[in-house]
Amino acid sequence: MSDLSAPANSGTVSSAYNQALEVIASVEPRIAEATKQELADQRASLKLIASENYASPATLMTMGTWFSDKYAEGTVGHRFYAGCQNVDTVEQIAAEHAKELFGAEYAYVQPHSGIDANLTAYWAILAHRVEGPWLEKMAVKNMNELSEADWEKLRNELGNQRLLGMSLDAGGHLTHGFRPNISGKMFHQNQYGTDPETGLLDYDAVRAKAKEFKPLVIVAGYSAYPRRVNFAKMREIADEVGATLMVDMAHFAGLVAGKVFQGEENPVPYAHVVTSTSHKSLRGPRGGFILATEEYAPSVDRGCPMVLGGPLSHVMAAKAVAFAEAKQESFQTYAQNVADNAQSLADGFLKRGANLVTGGTDNHIVLLDVSGFGITGRQAESALLDSGVVTNRNSIPADPNGAWYTSGIRLGTPALTTRGFGADEFDRVAELIVDVLSQTTPGTTKAGGPSKASYIIADGVADNTKAAAAELVAKFPLYPGLDLA
Ligand SMILES: *Cc1c(COP(=O)(O)O)cnc(C)c1O
Numbered sequence: 001m002s003d004l005s006a007p008a009n010s011g012t013v014s015s016a017y018n019q020a021l022e023v024i025a026s027v028e029p030r031i032a033e034a035t036k037q038e039l040a041d042q043r044a045s046l047k048l049i050a051s052e053n054y055a056s057p058a059t060l061m062t063m064g065t066w067f068s069d070k071y072a073e074g075t076v077g078h079r080f081y082a083g084c085q086n087v088d089t090v091e092q093i094a095a096e097h098a099k100e101l102f103g104a105e106y107a108y109v110q111p112h113s114g115i116d117a118n119l120t121a122y123w124a125i126l127a128h129r130v131e132g133p134w135l136e137k138m139a140v141k142n143m144n145e146l147s148e149a150d151w152e153k154l155r156n157e158l159g160n161q162r163l164l165g166m167s168l169d170a171g172g173h174l175t176h177g178f179r180p181n182i183s184g185k186m187f188h189q190n191q192y193g194t195d196p197e198t199g200l201l202d203y204d205a206v207r208a209k210a211k212e213f214k215p216l217v218i219v220a221g222y223s224a225y226p227r228r229v230n231f232a233k234m235r236e237i238a239d240e241v242g243a244t245l246m247v248d249m250a251h252f253a254g255l256v257a258g259k260v261f262q263g264e265e266n267p268v269p270y271a272h273v274v275t276s277t278s279h280k281s282l283r284g285p286r287g288g289f290i291l292a293t294e295e296y297a298p299s300v301d302r303g304c305p306m307v308l309g310g311p312l313s314h315v316m317a318a319k320a321v322a323f324a325e326a327k328q329e330s331f332q333t334y335a336q337n338v339a340d341n342a343q344s345l346a347d348g349f350l351k352r353g354a355n356l357v358t359g360g361t362d363n364h365i366v367l368l369d370v371s372g373f374g375i376t377g378r379q380a381e382s383a384l385l386d387s388g389v390v391t392n393r394n395s396i397p398a399d400p401n402g403a404w405y406t407s408g409i410r411l412g413t414p415a416l417t418t419r420g421f422g423a424d425e426f427d428r429v430a431e432l433i434v435d436v437l438s439q440t441t442p443g444t445t446k447a448g449g450p451s452k453a454s455y456i457i458a459d460g461v462a463d464n465t466k467a468a469a470a471e472l473v474a475k476f477p478l479y480p481g482l483d484l485a
Contacts, residue, residue, distance in 0.1 A: 114173075284318065409431075429472070
């Protein structure tokens, strides 16, 4: 049974979208067509991209309103614009839902994306830990009162802080101190990885690195690590070195909301600041949000004007709707299914002889090491796409092919679980993937050696797999009852 299946009001949803598309077509028909085509393509695709999902019609529709027209810089009750009473209502409801859903002391729902949430959180931590004490020391209330020389000193102090995050090739995110990202430029950054033997997070190694590096901020969280993290241990390490613990749960927020990650696997009771997206496993609108302890709340609240401009009021409204959905018991069932399905997908690979980073999964991600098939991640990604299976290539720890070609394929279960896929279907997905990859070989370079990019799929394999994938998705319609004219 699909989680989004047969909404009682599916007729209403159909006519609402058909009428909306008619209105759009009257101005720019090509956009109406592309919008229809996107639904058709999403319906037809076997989507295993770990960061994607399908939001409910209620969440999607909430984004398409005149809240988009309103400027509302500031916070609830303290806006720099007049006439924000209705934005106040939606922001307050969204924040209340977020606090209740995650058991947090404070929630900030304005960030436009996960990256914005992280940038806001970093500056909030710097403001709380560096700027605040500095202003106190200088006996001034705000930065406007600083002399140019003091201002210069403060800038130096802010720019000299250290951040320790998970390395990109171990599964961390580029905003966790990766050099080309602003986080790797605004902080002195250092990274912890995973154990080279097991691929697992080694807390003793993280502790040793933290003691040596003495960071102001430790970031936990990941985009491509197929395991749970013990946040109590991460907090213990942060406390030992006097660091602020920030957890970026962008990927796994749905598993926290759905109570699959509990106790020490739930970051909220252990982190000073938690950042997240709302559109990945949480299945809400595209956006970000921040949870924090009371201590950090006043600094996070200054996200606008520190980092952000006007909030996307229509998206804050949609976050409120999605959080309300995630509070329902059915969301807990969904989240458990996401985790169970990842287990089934992993088992499907292992019993067919494929290699997985860390040997399996206990979250929603499976990281397939494709080097055993004699191809790169890029070749695997392309061959799968030709065969109707949508994934993305990803580096694996100590990847011999680097971050561009890679040796891995990252797979996630949130999207197809929303469509209603269960254990049997995910086992079949593993079978299809192994079929394709075991019949794909590297092409040759101009010099005659094996290419890392071009590839050859054995005759008929792509077409057969495409047909099998189409058969599989047809059994679990996306947005059932939604019929476009
Ligand atoms: C996806 C992701 C982000 C960025 O989210 P955007 O909304 O794309 O900006 C940040 N951190 C982690 C861990 C992520 O997985």
